[in-house]
Amino acid sequence: MRIAVFSVKPYDHSFLEKANEEHQHELVFFETHLSQATVALANGFPAVCVFVNDQLDAPVLQALALGGTAIIALRCAGFNNVDLRAAQAHQILVVRVPAYSPHAVAEHTVALILTLNRQIHRAYNRVREGNFALDGLLGFDLHGLTLGIIGTGKIGFEVAKIMSGFGCQVVGYDLTPHPDSKQIGIQYVELDDIFALADILTLHCPLTPQTHHIIDTQAVHKMKTGVMLINTSRGAVIDTLAVVNGLKSGKIGYLGLDVYEEEEGLFFEDLSNIVLQDDIFARLLTFPNVVITGHQAFFTRNALEKIAHTTLTNIAEFQKLGQCSNQITI
Numbered sequence: 598m599r600i601a602v603f604s605v606k607p608y609d610h611s612f613l614e615k616a617n618e619e620h621q622h623e624l625v626f627f628e629t630h631l632s633q634a635t636v637a638l639a640n641g642f643p644a645v646c647v648f649v650n651d652q653l654d655a656p657v658l659q660a661l662a663l664g665g666t667a668i669i670a671l672r673c674a675g676f677n678n679v680d681l682r683a684a685q686a687h688q689i690l691v692v693r694v695p696a697y698s699p700h701a702v703a704e705h706t707v708a709l710i711l712t713l714n715r716q717i718h719r720a721y722n723r724v725r726e727g728n729f730a731l732d733g734l735l736g737f738d739l740h741g742l743t744l745g746i747i748g749t750g751k752i753g754f755e756v757a758k759i760m761s762g763f764g765c766q767v768v769g770y771d772l773t774p775h776p777d778s779k780q781i782g783i784q785y786v787e788l789d790d791i792f793a794l795a796d797i798l799t800l801h802c803p804l805t806p807q808t809h810h811i812i813d814t815q816a817v818h819k820m821k822t823g824v825m826l827i828n829t830s831r832g833a834v835i836d837t838l839a840v841v842n843g844l845k846s847g848k849i850g851y852l853g854l855d856v857y858e859e860e861e862g863l864f865f866e867d868l869s870n871i872v873l874q875d876d877i878f879a880r881l882l883t884f885p886n887v888v889i890t891g892h893q894a895f896f897t898r899n900a901l902e903k904i905a906h907t908t909l910t911n912i913a914e915f916q917k918l919g920q921c922s923n924q925i926t927i
C-alpha cells in the first residue's frame with residue numbers, strides 16, 4: 598500500500614525500511630508533523646502513518662478523508678492525539694501498536710527513579726569537574742519503601758515487578774486490576790489513599806478526559822512531603838504548574854519526567870541554538886531535584902523493531918481483510 602509516513606527521524610526511516618522488506622509497501626517519508634498546515638502532503642495516500650505528536654483533529658481527519666485516506670497507523674500505543682469520533686464519522690480506520698516493549702518504558706521509569714534518588718545527574722557533572730565532594734548527593738534505600746502506581750497495565754505491571762525486586766511494597770490504583778497482581782503482591786487502593794501512601798508515585802495510565810490533570814494542586818496536597826513523582830505516560834496527566842508549586846514548597850522532593858503537556862514542538866528536535874519560550878518548562882529545568890528526558894522511554898532497539906514490524910503488518914492486514922486486529926474502537 599502507498600503510505601505517507603509523518604514525523605520521520607533517521608532512526609524511523611531505517612527501522613521502517615528494514616521491516617518493509619517483508620511487505621513491499623510504498624513508503625513516502627515526511628520529516629514534518631501532520632497538522633492542518635501539512636495535511637495536503639497526505640492527499641491521495643490510502644494509508645497515513647503518524648507518531649505521538651501528530652495532530653489528528655477533526656479538520657485534519659476531514660481533509661484526509663477527502664484525500665482518500667482509509668487507514669491511519671499510529672507508531673505508538675497511546676492515541677490521545679486522534680479524534681476517534683471524527684475518524685469513525687469519516688470511516689477511517691485507526692490502528693496502533695498496543696504493546697511493543699513494556700520493558701523499554703518500565704526500565705526507563707526505573708532509570709529515572711535511581712537517577713533522582715542517587716543524584717547521578719549531579720554526580721556525573723561534579724566528577725567531570727574534579728569535584729568529589731559528597732554533600733548534596735545523599736540518597737535513600739528503596740528497600741522497604743512504598744511505590745504507588747497509577748495504571749497497572751502492561752507498563753505499570755513491569756514497573757511493579759522490577760520495583761518489588763528492590764524490596765518495595767507496591768500499591769496500585771486502576772479501574773481494572775491486573776490479573777496477575779497477586780503474584781507480586783500489588784495492593785489496590787483508592788486514588789486518595791495512593792497519594793497518602795506512596796513514597797514514590799509513578800504514572801502509567803493513558804491520557805483520557807478522566808486522567809487529564811489527575812495530578813493537580815489537590816492531589817499534590819494529599820501526597821507525602823518529599824514524595825518522588827515520575828511521569829513516563831503522557832504529559833497532560835500532570836498539571837505542570839501545580840507540580841512546579843509542589844517543588845517550590847518542598848512537598849515534592851523529586852520529579853522525573855519523560856513527557857510534558859506542552860512537548861509538541863519541543864521534544865524530538867534539536868533546539869539548542871534557540872531561546873526557550875516555554876517559561877514553565879524553563880522553570881522546571883532550574884530545579885536540582887528534577888530530571889527530564891525528551892520522550893525517550895520507548896527508545897530501544899527492540900521497541901523500534903517491534904513498532905516498525907507491527908505498524909506495517911497492521912496496514913497489510915487492513916489491505917487484505919479490510920480490518921485489523923489492532924484497530925482502535927471507541
Ligand code: NAD
Pocket residue numbers: 674675695696699702747748749750751752753770771772773801802803804805807808829830831855856892893894895896
Ligand atoms: P495499558 O493499556 O496496558 O495500561 C494502562 C492502564 O491504565 C490499564 O490498566 C487501564 O485500566 C488503566 N487506566 C485507564 N484509565 C484509568 C484511570 N482513569 N485511572 C486509573 N487507571 C486507568 O497501557 P500501557 O502499554 O501500560 O501504556 C500506558 C501509557 O504509557 C500509554 O497510554 C502511553 O500514554 C504511555 N506510553 C509512554 C511511552 C513513552 O515513551 N514515554 C511509551 C509507551 C506508552
